[in-house]
Amino acid sequence: MSLPAKPIHLESINESFLARFHSKYIKGTLTECWEWFGTINNVTNYGAISTIIPSKGNYSAHRIMWFVTHNNVDPIPLQVLHTCDNRICVNPNHLFLGTIQDNNADKTTKGRARNGSTILTEQQVEEILTELASEAAPTQQELANKYGVSRPTISHIAEKTHWKHLSKDIKIPKWGVRLNENMVIEIKAKFNNGESVANLAIEYNVDRHSISNIIHGRTWKC
């Protein structure tokens, strides 16, 4: 069940806070999820950002996105919900307001009444981990399709932010290590032909930073 929303304190939203906030996601297209790569709250599974007022704790990243894209209006007591069902997404086009009841009803319909991980059984997660750790690992998107979950759900398993008790002894190759020079050349060519960083990240099963580093010549200077 969702927790009641927390008020956003205007005095905690200053320039350095906003700079930090905007550095924790990569802006994609209207339809893509802009995934938060800052802290993830391990109770709510939402992206989280610490306030400049230590006593106020953390804000949910998607609520801050709502706030800054709606003339600094705090939607409290309403909840900020996701049309994409991806809790770490901060794309303002995927956010809408609802009551806490709407949020709980939405979650129940989407089959994740307790948290983002419950849609999979432990046995399925073990199978996914075995696949992720294998030599010829499928891409996260392939696994997502196979198990009928979103790609971020697979990412959370791979990055051990969810289901840690099952994955702690399993070595999963880091994203990006499977790239080779030919793939890097392809990535650059596709990007130059208009493919988005987010889609390339999905296609090559690496995170967006790896793609962005390649494109900007920070890695793989080939």
Ligand SMILES: [Zn+2]
């Ligand atoms: Zn989204």
